[in-house]
Amino acid sequence: DVCSSDLSQFDRLNGLPLMLALPEKLQGISPTDHSDLIEQLSMQNEVTFHEKHNVMISSGRAAGYKALYYAMSYIEAGMSEHAIVGGIDTFMDLRLLATLDRKDRILGEGVMDGFAPGEGAGFLVISSKQEPFEGTTKQICIFPPGLADEPGHRYSEEPYRGQGLSEAF
Numbered sequence: 001d002v003c004s005s006d007l008s009q010f011d012r013l014n015g016l017p018l019m020l021a022l023p024e025k026l027q028g029i030s031p032t033d034h035s036d037l038i039e040q041l042s043m044q045n046e047v048t049f050h051e052k053h054n055v056m057i058s059s060g061r062a063a064g065y066k067a068l069y070y071a072m073s074y075i076e077a078g079m080s081e082h083a084i085v086g087g088i089d090t091f092m093d094l095r096l097l098a099t100l101d102r103k104d105r106i107l108g109e110g111v112m113d114g115f116a117p118g119e120g121a122g123f124l125v126i127s128s129k130q131e132p133f134e135g136t137t138k139q140i141c142i143f144p145p146g147l148a149d150e151p152g153h154r155y156s157e158e159p160y161r162g163q164g165l166s167e168a169f
Helices: 037-045 061-074 094-102 163-168
Strands: 018-022 057-060 082-090 119-127
Touching: 018 037, 018 061, 057 061, 061 082, 061 119
Parallel strands: 018 057, 018 082
Antiparallel strands: 082 119
16 A cells, blocks of 8 residues: 555665655744654654665755755666655644744734644655556656745845746746
């Protein structure tokens, strides 16, 4: 079952690099310590990720695209035929939630552009091979994402003009 949460059935996942997307580090807010996150994922799923080539990307909404880009670049460089791309979004830090609430970033009465904090995670294995990954029956074709920086964002003095989005396309 491709959708199984038991990753241990895929022995070939052992030793693969993990490109992990995380929430962005916000200005004026102490970042959550994610230093042991990959180790915890490894223990919980009985999978050993590639120690030297794991990447943690803390850039928020765009982090998943960056993780995919890094994984595809890793494969294209011939470092591996496979890589794991994942994302974890967690707001279980009470100080972070309080700060975001004070800055009107949490969706609520009178806050139209806030977000609903929660927990979410998703992972996929990407491969340079045409046939499905061992133990799976489904596959899709993924093209590298376009990446760019937006100079005008919530925490900058620059006006938002969509330059980053335009450049990414």
